[in-house]
Amino acid sequence: MNAALARSIADLSSQWRSRFLPWRSSSKSAHLRRGVRGEKLACRYLKRNGYKILFRNFRGRSGGEIDVVCRD
Template sequence: MTDKKALGARGEELAARYLRSSGWEIIGRNWRCRYGELDLIARDARYTAFIEVKTRRGLGFGVPAESVTYAKRRRIRTLALLWLNEHDGPLRRVRFDVISVLLLPGQRPVIDHLEAVF
């Protein structure tokens, strides 16, 4: 596994733990189709959330969430529609979240959950 993939996998694991500890059920991880990948899909009593996880080791390029571009948001919406068409289940409201994970050397991870950001 490349260093970049390992960093992303670590961030996704931390984000999933955070969500579970906040009462969310993880119902999908790294769901893929020919159009791309959804990092995390989670639900609680009210929402199904499609969550993009961004992880960085520093702030040299800004906070991790800043890297979720317009094109990325558009792709996530498309993927979410495809996922919803494939999966039956209780109808809930849908939202799109971003979880930013900052892994600074020698410090505890900083997790910022931005809810319903697009």
């Protein structure tokens, strides 16, 4: 399956879920928006206090994610 076809299927699936399962998509979207906003606020705070942001949403080889990696 090529990338364009996979994206099309993913887009259609997302549209279907948001149309027929609106309570799931809206709550998840709100949850993700809050997370992104929180990360932005944290980065802004850290920068203002002299920290340098090295990575955002860092994913290591063993799995997992670190939202913000910084140094002073």
